[in-house]
Amino acid sequence: MSVTAAKGFRASGVTAGLKPSGRPDVALVINDGPNRDAAAVFTSNRVEAAPVTWSRQVVSDGRVDAVVLNSGGANACTGAQGFADTHRTAEHVGERLQVSAGDVAVCSTGLIGELLPMDTLLAGVDAAAPALSADGGHAAAEAIMTTDTVAKECVVTGEGWTVGGMAKGAGMLAPSLATMLVVITTDVVADAATLHEVLAEATSTTFDRIDSDGCQSTNDTVLLLSSGASGVQVDRRELATAVTGVCADLARRLIGDAEGAAHDIEIEIRSAATVDDALEVARAIARNNLFKCAVFGNDPNWGRVVAAVGTTSAAFEPSQLDVTINGVQVCRGCGVGDDRSGVDLSVRDVHVIVDLHAGAQTATVWTNDLTHDYVHENSAYST
Amino acid sequence: MSVTAAKGFRASGVTAGLKPSGRPDVALVINDGPNRDAAAVFTSNRVEAAPVTWSRQVVSDGRVDAVVLNSGGANACTGAQGFADTHRTAEHVGERLQVSAGDVAVCSTGLIGELLPMDTLLAGVDAAAPALSADGGHAAAEAIMTTDTVAKECVVTGEGWTVGGMAKGAGMLAPSLATMLVVITTDVVADAATLHEVLAEATSTTFDRIDSDGCQSTNDTVLLLSSGASGVQVDRRELATAVTGVCADLARRLIGDAEGAAHDIEIEIRSAATVDDALEVARAIARNNLFKCAVFGNDPNWGRVVAAVGTTSAAFEPSQLDVTINGVQVCRGCGVGDDRSGVDLSVRDVHVIVDLHAGAQTATVWTNDLTHDYVHENSAYST
Incomplete structure (x- = not known):
């Protein structure tokens, strides 16, 4: 109703x-x-x-x-x-x-x-x-x-x-x-x-x-x-x-229900100095086409996550970044963490956690992966 | 050599x-x-x-x-x-x-x-x-x-x-x-x-x-x-x-030679108040996935261009925006211009001109379209 x-x-x-x-x-x-x-x-x-x-x-x-x-x-x-x-x-x-x-x-x-x-x-x-x-x-x-x-x-x-x-x-x-x-x-x-x-x-x-x-x-x-x-x-x-x-x-x-999406991605930024910092970092990841393509390919490519984080002006020390994808801490201290092969991306829901180790604030942004269907729907929309 | x-x-x-x-x-x-x-x-x-x-x-x-x-x-x-x-x-x-x-x-x-x-x-x-x-x-x-x-x-x-x-x-x-x-x-x-x-x-x-x-x-x-x-x-x-x-x-x-690209896109911003303004506008367009998908589909979807321009803080009056794609002024005064069916996007080179009517500066950014092959290459890179 x-x-x-x-x-x-x-x-x-x-x-x-x-x-x-x-x-x-x-x-x-x-x-x-x-x-x-x-x-x-x-x-x-x-x-x-x-x-x-x-x-x-x-x-x-x-x-x-x-x-x-x-x-x-x-x-x-x-x-x-x-x-x-x-x-x-x-x-x-x-x-x-x-x-x-x-x-x-x-x-x-x-x-x-x-x-x-x-x-x-x-x-x-x-x-x-x-x-x-x-x-x-x-x-x-x-x-x-x-x-x-x-x-x-x-x-x-x-x-x-x-x-x-x-x-x-x-x-x-x-x-x-x-x-x-x-x-x-x-x-x-x-x-x-x-x-x-x-x-x-x-x-x-x-x-x-x-x-x-x-x-x-x-x-x-x-x-x-x-x-x-x-x-x-x-x-x-x-x-x-x-x-x-x-x-x-x-x-x-x-x-x-986003166009052509195969995964719903929750990007949670923890331990940010400010909520604005957390949002800036989350959005940088959410807009990173390479990361979004990797998720489509069920690839827990955390390097693309930290590369996106590195483009922001948020407060953090690069060497302290941690990234967890669907429960596996694949990046620890900006280096190789637990085995990425343990990350299950065959499910629709993807949960990425980035810990900035810079404060007490947190924020979450939701996005989707970048798929063939997205390209198809949006290249044919007006025709 | x-x-x-x-x-x-x-x-x-x-x-x-x-x-x-x-x-x-x-x-x-x-x-x-x-x-x-x-x-x-x-x-x-x-x-x-x-x-x-x-x-x-x-x-x-x-x-x-x-x-x-x-x-x-x-x-x-x-x-x-x-x-x-x-x-x-x-x-x-x-x-x-x-x-x-x-x-x-x-x-x-x-x-x-x-x-x-x-x-x-x-x-x-x-x-x-x-x-x-x-x-x-x-x-x-x-x-x-x-x-x-x-x-x-x-x-x-x-x-x-x-x-x-x-x-x-x-x-x-x-x-x-x-x-x-x-x-x-x-x-x-x-x-x-x-x-x-x-x-x-x-x-x-x-x-x-x-x-x-x-x-x-x-x-x-x-x-x-x-x-x-x-x-x-x-x-x-x-x-x-x-x-x-x-x-x-x-x-x-x-x-x-960009991954999977089918078009090379030159985005030229004219009559900007400053070069920084021109670059901000050009990059907003260059990063707009919807526009890039449209170009892949040979679709001169100028609405996506002006929507991208509108997200910037550059100096311009929205009602004055002009957009020309491959020689056809498809958008005049932020409204419908010449017939978009006259735009030939079957060629590899795409030239988008946005006139801000706000000054004397100009800048050009080059980008590519967003294609199935881009998604394919980048979803399979590490696997």
């Missing part, structure tokens, strides 16, 4: 015809209230898509009544016409749902640099509006998929209240924020400022720490909407834990 | 047995003088291989008498034993060639994290020493190949003087310096300080601007040796031009 698990929300997903595949491609989510508090985080890419520019403005007053999402086109790098199309989409949704266009967030995903076929999209909105239902969460989650192989949904419940979410994204996953669209809903009573704090905290340790291929999208959007329909006010910390839980689960599903 | 094109140098290459393939794997270069001036640049990776640590010290007094190079093992991340092995190799070469071990530079390339089989290596030195010859340049160039498919050599001549060089490297090519070993020789009369200036200038615009896969090695070394045997003193600028020419040619050969 995902985005319709919390009280006060309806959703729908329909096939408008934006995707050549004929799969569902337009989704609506409406907040029936009584409250319409909202918060969002967006891509930090300076080349941002028209819907990001629009939705940033929509959410700036802390209110969102509805969200329209489409796959089959990113509406990025489409200039003034692209922005006009986003505006027109919001106006159209506003008319159909009897809400102000200025309270309609817009999310788009797909190929960059092409205008959306507006007649097709708006006809999709016309079909999606009457289909809105309290059972429509899954249909909405399906309609935002691009190269995703599965719909991504998650629900966390408290005593009398719920947080639920849906996500799409299967490539271009990189901080800050992956190529992903995420809508999270809750029926707790919470003002926009609280929602913003909670969402920023949640994304900083979840979506911001997945890095499938180092590429950052122009469209990334994470929305958090609150209807207040449960009438329950929860402790800020409790809400933050629930939202973080939903974000962490969805983030893990994004990595688990 | 490469490193033996300049007067005063002999070289050799032999098969010691370090490589399972049975290809040549040990090379020697000796400077017979009368001068032994030398300069070098090394990897900036903080995890540096034992031979880099050693050779840094050797060259610090501006004198190098001989260079021993081996493929079949990088001697990186091998701790105190690895350094002792490098020292022992230099001692052995010094004895065989009647020079001081402290004037013998050592270069190694191959898998990281394994100790070199010293008996095999030293036997190789014993075979290479009597094979030294003024015709041995090509044999030396062949003995330093790893996944290279061709030996890389270049000669530039002046009036009565010569600069020649050899290089190896076919992956892990990234600034600063690729995974590469380069030896350049000249018979001009030049002191070590001049050689250092000339080499630093030459590498900053050549080897430092090739970036095959964003991965930086632990072993990168570029040596410039001068015998003074021509008796000719040339203008500093003239020497710099010749050395830069050799470096540029060898750099181009490295990119042209």
Whole structure:
């Protein structure tokens, strides 16, 4: 049920015809209230898509009544016409749902640099509006998929209240924020400022720490909407834990479904001087193509790990680096450790631990291996 | 002839047995003088291989008498034993060639994290020493190949003087310096300080601007040796031009032979506020896996180019970005430009021009596409 698990929300997903595949491609989510508090985080890419520019403005007053999402086109790098199309989409949704266009967030995903076929999209909105239902969460989650192989949904419940979410994204996953669209809903009573704090905290340790291929999208959007329909006010910390839980689960599903991946890789940096140091080191490893190819080949090539670590400016003494891969400390003191043949990489999950021996901080980044299927999917995407 | 094109140098290459393939794997270069001036640049990776640590010290007094190079093992991340092995190799070469071990530079390339089989290596030195010859340049160039498919050599001549060089490297090519070993020789009369200036200038615009896969090695070394045997003193600028020419040619050969590459990509950034801005933007594109996959698929996916540009902190107004691929301005003002179907990517050479409209500076970085063969070669390297 995902985005319709919390009280006060309806959703729908329909096939408008934006995707050549004929799969569902337009989704609506409406907040029936009584409250319409909202918060969002967006891509930090300076080349941002028209819907990001629009939705940033929509959410700036802390209110969102509805969200329209489409796959089959990113509406990025489409200039003034692209922005006009986003505006027109919001106006159209506003008319159909009897809400102000200025309270309609817009999310788009797909190929960059092409205008959306507006007649097709708006006809999709016309079909999606009457289909809105309290059972429509899954249909909405399906309609935002691009190269995703599965719909991504998650629900966390408290005593009398719920947080639920849906996500799409299967490539271009990189901080800050992956190529992903995420809508999270809750029926707790919470003002926009609280929602913003909670969402920023949640994304900083979840979506911001997945890095499938180092590429950052122009469209990334994470929305958090609150209807207040449960009438329950929860402790800020409790809400933050629930939202973080939903974000962490969805983030893990994004990595688990990344394009062409054969391994999910957890890179844990220990004993760093600062969290920033730990993150810099983790990301350097996560973006090292040679390491990622080695994992694809089930090769515990720790030399490529330490070579990546060596490119960072984090505090550490090179001669003290330790690397453990799936339980085997293959590198000790930057030299040969235990027998690398003992590392089992035939499993999907790979856990790399790098100990910097430089402090007490730690951080973890999730990534994938670099595979033939990744190259195949991304060399054929627009053709 | 490469490193033996300049007067005063002999070289050799032999098969010691370090490589399972049975290809040549040990090379020697000796400077017979009368001068032994030398300069070098090394990897900036903080995890540096034992031979880099050693050779840094050797060259610090501006004198190098001989260079021993081996493929079949990088001697990186091998701790105190690895350094002792490098020292022992230099001692052995010094004895065989009647020079001081402290004037013998050592270069190694191959898998990281394994100790070199010293008996095999030293036997190789014993075979290479009597094979030294003024015709041995090509044999030396062949003995330093790893996944290279061709030996890389270049000669530039002046009036009565010569600069020649050899290089190896076919992956892990990234600034600063690729995974590469380069030896350049000249018979001009030049002191070590001049050689250092000339080499630093030459590498900053050549080897430092090739970036095959964003991965930086632990072993990168570029040596410039001068015998003074021509008796000719040339203008500093003239020497710099010749050395830069050799470096540029060898750099181009490295990119042209990069692992699994199907396209050589020249990324030219125009109208940048500063050269650093131009380089930051060029490298962001050069390291964007999605763009590199698109090029492999002959897909002029300019959206991935602007998305990469948008991740940088360079000065530009996003709405003003222009992108031209192989002569077609596919993106104008960050929007759809000329028809992308007019871009011919069936050729090997790809020329991407990004105009930032932010100043008068320019810079170019060379990279490769990301291909099935790259994944294949790098997932099977150590197995």
